[in-house]
Amino acid sequence: MTESRNPGGERNLSTRLRTAKGRSTASQKWLQRQLNDPYVKAAKAAGWRSRAAFKIIELDERFGLFRPGQRIVDLGAAPGGWTQVAVKRAGERGKVVALDILPMDPVPGAITLQGDFNEEAAERAVLEALDGTADLVISDIAPNTTGHNATDHIRILALVELAADFARKVLTPGGAFVAKVFQGGTERDLLNALKRDYATVRHAKPPASRKDSAEMYVVAQGFRGGAGG
Numbered sequence: 001m002t003e004s005r006n007p008g009g010e011r012n013l014s015t016r017l018r019t020a021k022g023r024s025t026a027s028q029k030w031l032q033r034q035l036n037d038p039y040v041k042a043a044k045a046a047g048w049r050s051r052a053a054f055k056i057i058e059l060d061e062r063f064g065l066f067r068p069g070q071r072i073v074d075l076g077a078a079p080g081g082w083t084q085v086a087v088k089r090a091g092e093r094g095k096v097v098a099l100d101i102l103p104m105d106p107v108p109g110a111i112t113l114q115g116d117f118n119e120e121a122a123e124r125a126v127l128e129a130l131d132g133t134a135d136l137v138i139s140d141i142a143p144n145t146t147g148h149n150a151t152d153h154i155r156i157l158a159l160v161e162l163a164a165d166f167a168r169k170v171l172t173p174g175g176a177f178v179a180k181v182f183q184g185g186t187e188r189d190l191l192n193a194l195k196r197d198y199a200t201v202r203h204a205k206p207p208a209s210r211k212d213s214a215e216m217y218v219v220a221q222g223f224r225g226g227a228g229g
């Protein structure tokens, strides 16, 4: 498997849809964007299951997240792009446990679990599979939106908080937590908690994250210890 570090660098011939008849404008726009997206092409060429793989690769390049031998938990992992990157970076001595609410094709070298992270049973299953502490918790969880902004916002916040609580439980001192957040960053109370628990807390929007999407990532590094430590 090869990694393309510069997906925008390849020849960028745009693809026009010839079979637009019968498609709704929204799905046609989505398809057109997919076909012309250099990250989609590069992900396919590199064997990553999703273009999202480039987001964690870019975050790693900027923040130095991965090391060989790490124990990693990947939340909201399907279809498995981040999981593939984590397995590759952690190497044979590492351990990767991945969870999604949706079924996910197994990723060689990782333990993949299906469950709703809102439910305790899913957290228990991850803890059981991990069987010890973690060095890195990465969460790309994005709940399905309802279209009702306030409800969506609350559901997103709740999941980020759950992921942060989980990280606090399992991380070893010095460990790191990365999570997708929306709408201008991490909510104030959570941000304060992260600043208390980690040496550095930063926000980043990796280049692979679409400019028109509100997503960004919080990257908390240097866990000061606690229940996990």
Ligand SMILES: C[S@@+](CC[C@H](N)C(=O)[O-])C[C@H]1O[C@@H](n2cnc3c(N)ncnc32)[C@H](O)[C@@H]1O
Pocket (backbone or CB within 6 Å): 049, 050, 052, 053, 075, 076, 077, 078, 079, 080, 081, 082, 083, 099, 100, 101, 102, 115, 116, 117, 118, 140, 141, 142, 143, 144, 159
């Ligand atoms: C953006 S995708 C993750 C992409 C992934 N990082 C990759 O590289 O392939 C977000 C995922 O979060 C999952 N998700 C949403 N709500 C969840 C929940 N309550 N528990 C577990 N997974 C959830 C979705 O099913 C979806 O697969």
